[in-house]
Amino acid sequence: FFKGAAMGAADIVPGVSGGTVAFITGIYEELINSIQSISWKTLVTLKKQGLSAAWSSINGTFLLTLFSGILFSIFTLAKLISFLLVAYPELLWSFFFGLVVASVWHVGKQVKDWKAVSLIPMVFGIVVAWSLGGAAPAEVEATTINLFFAGCLAICAMILPGISGSFILLLLGMYGVVLNAVKTLDFALLAVFAAGCVTGLLTIANILAWAFRRFHDYTLLVLTGFMIGALDKVWPWKETISFRLNSHGEEVPLLQSNIMPGSYEILTGHSAYLGWAIISVISGFVVVLLLEQLGRSRH
Secondary structure, eight states: OHHHHHHHHHHHSTTOOHHHHHHHTTOHHHHHHHHHTOSHHHHHHHHHHOHHHHHHHTTHHHHHHHHHHHHHHHHHHHHHHHHHHHHOHHHHHHHHHHHHHHHHHHHHTTOSOOOGGGHHHHHHHHHHHHHHHTOOOOOOOOOHHHHHHHHHHHHHHHHSTTSOHHHHHHHHTOHHHHHHHHHHTOHHHHHHHHHHHHHHHHHHHHHHHHHHHHOHHHHHHHHHHHHHHHTTTTOSOEEEEEEEEOTTSOEEEEEEEEOOHHHHHHHHSSOOOHHHHHHHHHHHHHHHHHHHHHHHHHO
16 A cells, blocks of 8 residues: 555656556565456456456456555645645655666666666667657647547656656646645546546556566566656756746746756856755665565565
8 A cells, every 4th residue: 555655656756657666565466467367258258257267367456446545646646746846846756766866776686687678778768758758748638539648648657667657647738737736636637647547547557467478577678778868857956948838828948958067056046955865865865775575575
């Protein structure tokens, strides 16, 4: 449940992936395989062997507990995360920067056979994540069909370490719409979005389960590359190059570039909170180490 809550908290922040948290808490492959096991065969098992057998076949207790944690976190932390992104962005991004750096190290350790050719899938992952991170947000109308497909794309990104589902929503111009629906409990909008999420989740889980079975190390290397590429997006100090008006007529950043803490203070007139930022980075790194240690002790 608490691992799910951590995934939910990460998924709220544009630039951070719940898949990264699933990886460092040691449940990623079990999550993928459990979701992938949901198919028409589940209905056959339900009809022939009953509810208990069907529930066991999809690892139902694991999925229910995990997704309960994710939903609990999303609905309870949405306002807090929104506040921190505005009030203390440097410290929040620093924490997640440390978390992602440690995650790269953690996932990289799981590759069984490192060789020169290993750099190819890793570089591919870096380029994809880096390119997405540098893309300019669009403004897509929040129609029913657009919300459905936004859910499909966002959940696929959420399940991939290093690619943030929230950031995909930001690129589509849907982040504010969905976050506001969560905060105001707009169940009609959330139902359409959730239907898209379920569709996308079942699709990507099947692809990833197949990839892990056939190309385990190469899949890990691509996912490691995704996380390295994501470091560009979670760098704490940024210069806003241009702005755009959101759906509420508010001016929000459109294009940003990474800068050093000293330049950040000169350009913005705000403190870079460098000391606290370093502590936040270390805290993020330590969280990963503790979660890894917890995962070992449970095995």
